[in-house]
Amino acid sequence: MSSHTTLNTYIPLTDAKNVELDNYLLVGVLARTDIETGLPYFDDLSHHMLMVAAAISNYGDKNLVVSGLIHDFFKGLMIWKKSNGKNWLHLHENRGVMEKFAEKIFRNIDSGIIDIKKVAENIISHHKHRGVSRSEFDRNIIHKVESGKLIRSMELSYMAGVLHDPSGHLTSISFNLSGRYRWLLAYLFQEILTRELTNIYADCFEKLLGIRKIKYVYRPLSVVMSPKNEIGPIIEKFIEEESDRYEIVLDTSNKEMIIPLPVNGLKREFFVEYNDGENIVFDPEKGIHIPFGEALSTFSLGSANLQDGVFLFIKCCSRKIEEIRLFKIFFEYIKKELQDKIIDIKLEDLKASLRGTFENEELCTFCNEPSAYFKDLGNKFTDTPLLLRPITAICPACLIGYMLEEKYRVGMKRKNFMIPQPVIITSLRLLPDTKPILKGCIKDSTYLTSISGLFWQKILSQIWYDLVNSEDGLKYADRLLNPTYLLYPLKIKFIPLSIFLLHFVQRKKFVLESGLDFGLVAMGENHNLDVEEFRALSDAFSKLKDRIDPTALIEYLRAVYGISWRLPRISKKKRKREG
């Protein structure tokens, strides 16, 4: 730092009014921006720190993992320095002060469990500044992991080059996705493997820290930070006056770690918890629970070929997870679902077929990939002359997809099988109050959505559909009709999306349409609520607020458009009849 920095070059977000959370479906805090362009990565602070900690677990050092879990602790203060490059200040440059900070927040944690000095050291040297030497910075593991391809690819969904991650912390499995049955299998693969991964991650955190839950609580500051302050005095003031409210709890009896994070400008708390549960559980008032497996893996379309999908996940605790083992788990699930009907399909064939490496001269009617089986399906389809032939060639993947579809169809009662997709972001803006302060530091242009990470976009679709179908949905009609995500300090409006893997019209099936129905928001008995219509709905809702009842609007959306999604529950009775 050669140039003299005056107080005026610091930009604390302290003039902004407190932000109410009542209008937002989900609340989070922005994790990172691109240093050169100022474009925000579409990721939440807690998720970013969790990903870093999971990747760091491969070093087997619990102090490092704890450091990873809190390394950006002060980002929620939203203090920026305008210089040549934009600088989001979140560290005190004095080691003594950072140690004091660590002592305060870890004061009730046994020093035998966490070495406070080491944690403070790891945190202070993960960025380059006056208090850190070049070599210390270069050696810092958090910095190494953060600046590598791994975390960026998860946050930006930019897959090029990541499939052969040199750090070895990432595993990827690619799929050939030509044809809708393959999508069904890829979706199921992801569902099942995500559950498996959840246990692996939870075991890893338990081994290192004795916990299976990590709960981040975004907590408003109680004192007003003076706009005249630099980050240093603000952190010092925080340690003196606020740190009692931000004590980290490591409760090994409940296998839980609670990490409160200060957020300058929020009015009330909101939490994001990562745990060993099976499903995402969302409470619009309090927070969201996300299984580790969901948070630390992603399924993305490949960058080179749109027919390809990639399932990616972060490795943890140096555990080798063999691809074949994952396929075996998947195969076991399918066998259980289909009982004895799968007997003549081999695991190797299914794997090769899904990966696109299966070889044969005959091509599958559904996906045009090499096939291996011949079935008479003429009486099941109505939309394509191809299937009116007495014998249909099918590949292993589509055959299993077809059989699963038949199975689900029986128990579905004409419900539609939908999978949440990344939302469409219609607007991404700085909160009006923060705009004068943060303009130039964070860019709020909508074009950045083209590089947005998929994780939160999918979560947004998922919680929207979950909530709209729940009894509680009517309570939150306003938020559902004008869905907005507060990724503090950004306000993001979005349209939820799903795709349909299976579509039935009474006994006949129509599965051979040319492509997937991307862009569909909901599938009804009568009509699809598409993106344009959803936009019109939000627009109409805001104009007619005084005249229409939002709960009635949600009810009619359900009734007329029949919004529903996810795997059907199969009743035992129906299963018998099917068998």
Next chain:
Amino acid sequence: MGEKPIEEIIVDLFDAVDNMIDWNSMPDDVRKNKYSIMAKRIASISKSVKSVYELVERILKEIAGDAIFLTKDKALKLKNTLEMIKQDEKRALEYIKGFPYLSVILYAASVREISEKKGGKEK
């Protein structure tokens, strides 16, 4: 009244039309699915009509048939609504053609008939 949002104009129009249909004289299953039926019919009718007047005429003919509940007040209300729409006719027709289901749902939500009912069943 050019400043009135188009959505509101459409809600007024369907309100005037709906009031003329004697739903009580129709079978239970029709009444229960009233808005789905309206949406489906309006979606199909709106494709070919060239004016709002024609749209109203065909809705009444195809949904209500003989089950029209006509009073002087109701007829006047419909007439006034049609008069009011005249200058926004093109926009209104485009909206209904583009979003027939949504138009009906907006109207349905404005009536608030089912707000106390749970589960999205129509009444």
